[in-house]
Every structure is written in C-alpha cells, then in structure tokens.
Amino acid sequence: MDSDMVAEVRRFNRTVTQRVGALNDHYLGGDRSLGASRLLWEIGDGRDLRSLRGTLGLDSGYLSRLLRSLEADGLVTVEADPADRRVRVARLTAAGKTERSALDRRSDGIAEMILAPLTERQRERLVAAMADVERLLRVGMVEVEAVDPDHPDARYCVQAYFKDLAVLFEDGFDGDVVLAPDMETVLVARLGEEPIGCVGMYEPEPGVCEMKRMWVHDSARGLGLGRRLLVELETLARQRGATSIRLETNRSLTSAIALYRSSGFEEVPPFNAEPHAHHWFRKQLT
Amino acid sequence: MDSDMVAEVRRFNRTVTQRVGALNDHYLGGDRSLGASRLLWEIGDGRDLRSLRGTLGLDSGYLSRLLRSLEADGLVTVEADPADRRVRVARLTAAGKTERSALDRRSDGIAEMILAPLTERQRERLVAAMADVERLLRVGMVEVEAVDPDHPDARYCVQAYFKDLAVLFEDGFDGDVVLAPDMETVLVARLGEEPIGCVGMYEPEPGVCEMKRMWVHDSARGLGLGRRLLVELETLARQRGATSIRLETNRSLTSAIALYRSSGFEEVPPFNAEPHAHHWFRKQLT
DNA sequence: GCAATTCTCTGACTAGAGTCAGAGAATGGA
DNA sequence: TCCATTCTCTGACTCTAGTCAGAGAATTGC
Numbered sequence: 001m002d003s004d005m006v007a008e009v010r011r012f013n014r015t016v017t018q019r020v021g022a023l024n025d026h027y028l029g030g031d032r033s034l035g036a037s038r039l040l041w042e043i044g045d046g047r048d049l050r051s052l053r054g055t056l057g058l059d060s061g062y063l064s065r066l067l068r069s070l071e072a073d074g075l076v077t078v079e080a081d082p083a084d085r086r087v088r089v090a091r092l093t094a095a096g097k098t099e100r101s102a103l104d105r106r107s108d109g110i111a112e113m114i115l116a117p118l119t120e121r122q123r124e125r126l127v128a129a130m131a132d133v134e135r136l137l138r139v140g141m142v143e144v145e146a147v148d149p150d151h152p153d154a155r156y157c158v159q160a161y162f163k164d165l166a167v168l169f170e171d172g173f174d175g176d177v178v179l180a181p182d183m184e185t186v187l188v189a190r191l192g193e194e195p196i197g198c199v200g201m202y203e204p205e206p207g208v209c210e211m212k213r214m215w216v217h218d219s220a221r222g223l224g225l226g227r228r229l230l231v232e233l234e235t236l237a238r239q240r241g242a243t244s245i246r247l248e249t250n251r252s253l254t255s256a257i258a259l260y261r262s263s264g265f266e267e268v269p270p271f272n273a274e275p276h277a278h279h280w281f282r283k284q285l286t
Numbered sequence: 287m288d289s290d291m292v293a294e295v296r297r298f299n300r301t302v303t304q305r306v307g308a309l310n311d312h313y314l315g316g317d318r319s320l321g322a323s324r325l326l327w328e329i330g331d332g333r334d335l336r337s338l339r340g341t342l343g344l345d346s347g348y349l350s351r352l353l354r355s356l357e358a359d360g361l362v363t364v365e366a367d368p369a370d371r372r373v374r375v376a377r378l379t380a381a382g383k384t385e386r387s388a389l390d391r392r393s394d395g396i397a398e399m400i401l402a403p404l405t406e407r408q409r410e411r412l413v414a415a416m417a418d419v420e421r422l423l424r425v426g427m428v429e430v431e432a433v434d435p436d437h438p439d440a441r442y443c444v445q446a447y448f449k450d451l452a453v454l455f456e457d458g459f460d461g462d463v464v465l466a467p468d469m470e471t472v473l474v475a476r477l478g479e480e481p482i483g484c485v486g487m488y489e490p491e492p493g494v495c496e497m498k499r500m501w502v503h504d505s506a507r508g509l510g511l512g513r514r515l516l517v518e519l520e521t522l523a524r525q526r527g528a529t530s531i532r533l534e535t536n537r538s539l540t541s542a543i544a545l546y547r548s549s550g551f552e553e554v555p556p557f558n559a560e561p562h563a564h565h566w567f568r569k570q571l572t
Numbered sequence: 573g574c575a576a577t578t579c580t581c582t583g584a585c586t587a588g589a590g591t592c593a594g595a596g597a598a599t600g601g602a
Numbered sequence: 603t604c605c606a607t608t609c610t611c612t613g614a615c616t617c618t619a620g621t622c623a624g625a626g627a628a629t630t631g632c
Contacts, residue, residue: 001398001401001402002409004413005397005401005409005413006394006397006398006401007397008413008416008417008420009396009397009400009401009412009413009416010393010394010396010397011416011417011420012416012417012419012420013306013310013393013396013397015419015420015423015424016302016306016419016420016423017306017307017310018427019423019424019426019427020298020299020302020303020423021303021307024299024303033617033618033619034618034619035618035619035620049579049580050578050579050580058619058620059619059620059621059622060579060580060581061580061581061582061583061620061621061622061623062619062620062621063580064580064581064582065581065582068581078580080628084578084579084628084629085627085628085629086578086579086580086627086628086629087578087579087580087628088579088580088581107296107299108292108296110295110296110299111291111292111293111295111296111299112287112292113426114295114423114426115287115291115292115295116287116426117425117426117428118422118425118426118510119510119513122422122425122509122510123288123291125418125422126295126418126419126422126423127290127291127294127295128418129415129416129418129419129422130294130295130297130298130415130419131294131297131298132411132412132414132415133298133301133302133412133415133416133419134294134297134298134301134302136404136408136411136412136415137301137302137305137306137400137412138301138305139403139404139408140305140400140402140403140404141304141305142403223408224404224405224408227405319587319588319589320588320589321588321589321590322588335609335610336608336609336610344589344590345589345590345591345592346609346610346611347590347591347592347593347610347611347612347613348589348590348591349610350610350611350612351611351612354611364610366598370598370599370608370609371597371598371599372597372598372599372608372609372610373598373608373609373610374609374610374611573632574631574632575630575631575632576629576630576631576632577628577629577630577631578627578628578629578630579626579627579628579629580625580626580627580628581624581625581626581627582623582624582625582626583622583623583624583625584621584622584623585620585621585622585623586619586620586621586622587618587619587620587621588617588618588619588620589616589617589618589619590615590616590617590618591614591615591616591617592613592614592615592616593612593613593614593615594611594612594613595610595611595612595613596609596610596611596612597608597609597610597611598607598608598609598610599606599607599608599609600605600606600607600608601604601605601606601607602603602604602605602606
C-alpha cells in the first residue's frame with residue numbers, strides 16, 4: 001500500500017484523536033460517565049437491552065450495572081417486555097429525556113467549538129471534507145453476509161427495493177406480481193446492525209445463476225456498494241459451480257445498467273418474459 | 287451557527303470515534319497500555335519529562351509512574367540532565383527502540399485496515415479529504431499569545447522569518463542590519479508547544495503602532511493564520527489606544543501585500559528608510 | 573411436562589487512567 | 603547565604619471500564 005497514504009491516514013488519526021477525542025472526553029459526559037451518557041443517548045424512545053448491548057458493544061453484566069445507576073438517578077425505568085417477559089426494555093423518564101437533550105446540546109457545543117475558530121469559507125471546506133471522510137469510513141464498516149430469503153433483513157431490503165422501483169419505473173411497479181421469488185440466497189450488506197443493501201440469487205438451471213433485486217439504500221449510493229455486492233455474488237456463484245450469471249433489468253435503472261456493463265456483463269436476447277424487463281445481461285465466469 | 291454544519295460535524299465525530307477510535311484502542315497498545323505506548327512513542331530520541339508532560343498532558347505523578355513501569359521492562363532509562371540536575375531526561379534503550387518500531391508498524395497496520403476495504407479511487411478521495419480535515423482541525427488548535435520579544439519562542443520565530451527572507455528577497459537579506467528591533471510585543475501563534483507564526487509590534491510615536499516581522503511556518507500557510515495574527519494585532523493596538531497601524535514591506539512578499547490590502551490597509555508614502563522596503567501601508571483604526 | 577435455551581442480574585475481580593498532597597533534591601535570585 | 607522556586611518522585615486515593623462465573627426467571631421445542 002502507498003506509504004504516503006498510510007502516512008496521511010496516521011497524521012489524520014493523530015490530529016483527530018487529539019482534537020475531537022479530547023473534546024468528547026471532556027465535554028460530552030458532563031457529570032455522568034461517558035459510558036452512561038452514551039447509553040442514555042441510545043435508549044432514546046425505549047430499547048430492549050439486547051439491541052442496546054449490540055449497538056454499544058457492552059457486556060451484559062456491565063450494561064445491567066449502568067442501567068442500575070441510571071435508574072437510581074431516576075433517569076430510566078426498566079420493565080419486562082409483555083411479549084416475552086425474559087427480555088427487558090429500558091425507557092427514559094421525563095428527567096431522563098431532559099438529561100438526554102442536555103447531552104444533545106453538549107454534542108452541538110462540541111461541534112460548535114470545532115467550527116468556531118474558523119472563517120466561513122474554512123468551515124465550509126471542513127464540513128465538506130468531513131462528509132467525505134465520514135462516508136468513506138462508513139464504506140469500510142459495511143459487512144456483507146449471505147442469508148436466507150426469509151431472514152428479516154432480507155425481507156426488509158426487498159421491501160425497500162420494491163418501494164424504490166414503484167417510484168422509478170415509468171409504468172409503475174406492482175410488487176405483488178413478483179413477490180413470490182425463487183431466490184435461494186440473499187447477500188445483505190449491513191452498516192452495524194442496519195441493512196443498507198442487498199442482492200438475491202437463484203439457480204434457474206444447473207450452472208446458471210440468476211441475479212435479482214439488487215438494492216442499495218439512498219444514503220449509501222455512490223460508494224461502490226453495488227459493485228461490491230456484485231463481486232461477492234460472483235464469488236458465491238463460482239463456489240456453487242456456476243459458469244455464468246444472468247440478470248434482467250428495467251431501462252429506468254441506468255446506473256445499474258452501467259455497473260453491469262463495466263463489470264463484464266454483456267447484453268443478450270431475452271431469456272424470460274419478466275414484465276418490467278427491457279434489458280437482459282449475461283456474464284461468463286471463467 | 288448553521289445547524290446543518292453542526293449536524294455534519296456530529297455525524298463525523300460519531301463515525302470517526304467509532305471506527306478510528308475503536309481500531310486505535312484495540313490494536314495500538316499491543317501488550318502495553320495505550321498510555322505507556324504513547325509515552326514510548328513520544329520519548330523518541332530522548333525528551334525531558336517536562337516537555338513530555340506538556341505534549342501528552344499528563345500529571346507529573348502519573349508520568350513518573352508510567353516511566354517507572356517502562357523502566358522496569360527495560361525499555362527506557364531516565365537520567366538527570368547535566369545542565370540542570372533537577373530536570374530528568376528519558377531515553378529509549380535498544381529494547382525500547384525495538385518496541386517503538388513495533389508500535390510504528392501497528393500504526394501503519396491501522397491505517398492499512400482503514401484503507402483496505404476501499405477501491406483505489408476511494409482511497410485517493412479519503413486521503414485527500416483526511417488531509418483537509420486534519421489541516422483545518424489544526425487551525426482550530428492554534429493559540430495566539432502575546433509575549434516579550436526576548437521570549438525564546440519569539441526569538442525562534444524571528445530567526446525563522448529572517449531565514450525565509452534570505453531566500454525570498456531578490457537582493458538577499460542580512461538579518462544583522464535589523465536584528466536590534468524596537469519591538470515591544472510579539473504575538474506568537476503556537477500549535478501545541480510549537481511556535482508556527484508570529485507578528486511583532488512597537489509604538490514609534492504615540493497613537494501609532496508599527497507592525498514588524500509577520501511570519502507563518504510553511505506547514506501552516508494557506509490556513510488564514512496570517513489574517514488571524516493581523517486581527518489580534520489590531521485588537522492589541524486598540525487596547526493600547528492607538529489610532530492607526532502602519533507597516534512597510536518588500537515587493538517579493540506578494541501574498542502578504544494582498545493580505546494587507548484586503549484587511550483594510552492602504553498604501554501610503556514612505557514613512558521610513560528601511561533598506562528592504564518597497565511598499566508602505568497604513569490602516570486607520572476606527 | 574420437562575429439558576434446553578435465552579435473557580438478565582449479582583458478586584467478585586482486574587487494569588487503566590488519573591488526582592492530590594506532600595517530600596526531597598537542585599537551582600536561582602536577593 | 604538563604605529563601606523561594608522548580609522539578610520529580612512516592613503514597614494513597616478515586617473512578618471508569620470491563621471481564622467472568624454463576625443464579626434465577628421465562629420461554630421454547632420436543
């Protein structure tokens with residue numbers, strides 16, 4: 001890897017942990033410990049402990065103790081979930097909500113302290129660069145996993161995909177027509193817990209894999225996630241022993257079509273009668 | 287302050303502390319604690335404890351204890367400075383140097399982990415954006431202080447200024463000619479401990495302040511530090527009851543001249559016979 | 573209905589990070 | 603010379619953050 005790049009990333013790490021890290025440590029917690037504050041923040045309008053542990057990456061014993069201390073201060077209540085009385089749900093009290101908005105103000109304050117010493121033009125440059133850094137760091141955090149089409153995350157993505165299509169297609173889109181897919185596997189891309197992209201696959205005939213329903217969340221567009229899903233799909237198809245991948249698509253999806261072409265797909269005659277399709281592609285796996 | 291900007295900075299803080307912060311915490315320390323590792327790194331080729339405390343922001347008792355533990359592991363030696371036997375100087379042993387380069391490799395590794403999941407183009411974009419963020423965050427960390435012209439930092443800056451001039455001036459520059467200034471105050475800009483810019487001032491006649499020797503370190507050019515020094519100088523002049531500021535400058539210093547003009551200075555006839563001067567400026571303080 | 577599993581909690585730890593109040597040596601200034 | 607100051611060290615703390623091993627309640631699968 002280019003050592004100039006590595007050097008710049010190291011410089012960035014250093015400056016950022018010094019400046020942003022120090023501000024966070026000093027101002028974010030307030031009277032409370034940083035961990036307790038973060039927890040307070042994440043609880044929001046009520047969360048079950050399991051998901052809180054997930055997002056914050058805490059040990060269950062530790063989380064319990066933090067909650068106990070917030071409870072003692074009258075900021076949260078923890079009750080059993082009526083649906084499953086093993087799981088418990090934390091909720092903010094009125095005092096907790098007040099505290100949370102104080103936390104909010106401190107976060108704003110930190111941001112303002114960072115912006116304050118700069119001129120307007122410098123602020124604009126900084127914010128633009130931060131947006132870039134943030135988006136690209138997030139790309140690095142995306143994880144792709146193969147799941148069953150019944151998996152809730154897969155269902156969520158496909159729903160989102162249909163919603164997008166309904167807006168995009170010139171002739172509208174009726175999800176019900178194709179809602180019963182033959183998909184065998186879905187690759188789900190997640191940022192942390194949240195699904196932000198997917199692509200489905202099934203094997204209509206031996207040696208041929210068909211790709212369906214590639215979707216990327218608005219917030220993650222333009223970051224190469226589509227290409228990454230395509231690459232991982234190809235790997236999966238190879239592992240299954242397929243010799244080619246095919247797909248059909250609608251003419252409205254121009255950027256997807258460009259992606260297919262630049263990824264080695266070639267347009268072929270129609271191989272099915274999918275109602276919304278205008279283009280059919282195939283890629284030979286070597 | 288623009289709330290979109292604040293929101294973006296907050297998003298940045300979150301993403302960066304999650305991604306970069308977590309990587310640092312997990313991989314940087316190695317077997318040693320993060321504090322000890324950072325200390326090891328900063329010692330480098332030998333540093334006195336005072337300056338180490340400054341850079342790392344540690345309590346003297348805590349630093350002492352950290353050094354004791356590194357000493358016990360045979361990584362550093364601490365000896366009295368022969369010049370002043372109260373101050374002690376820490377130096378790395380051979381084992382310490384080995385450990386430090388291992389630390390170096392871990393830092394590189396972290397940078398590579400950040401870059402690894404990206405395509406070449408994304409890497410380039412990330413590195414460019416990081417460089418921007420880093421430079422602008424550093425701007426925010428700059429502190430300006432008024433010191434005596436005898437202050438070592440002031441001397442250091444003026445020396446650096448003369449060195450720069452010797453290169454810039456068409457007809458060369460002999461610092462000795464003007465080495466005995468009448469400066470009364472010097473504003474020194476520092477990044478952490480290190481001086482990166484200055485501007486001097488004296489009062490040749492009642493109510494008139496004269497600006498001399500504005501200098502900004504190469505690494506800090508283009509970040510508006512010159513303008514900031516000028517603004518702070520103006521404030522200082524006002525506090526002293528001055529009604530105008532004047533200055534003379536050499537025609538080689540084009541960007542400085544542009545700065546003066548855009549800051550409200552107007553060219554006036556020569557008010558002195560400074561050998562290297564080609565332009566004279568004055569600004570009325572209202 | 574019973575066993576395995578899931579979920580949360582408590583108690584008992586550990587290590588890191590840092591603060592604070594002196595003690596004691598060395599130095600500098602009047 | 604002597605007193606104030608500077609510099610480092612030690613001891614005695616505190617707090618945060620986190621781990622680990624069980625205990626006990628609720629739920630699920632068979």
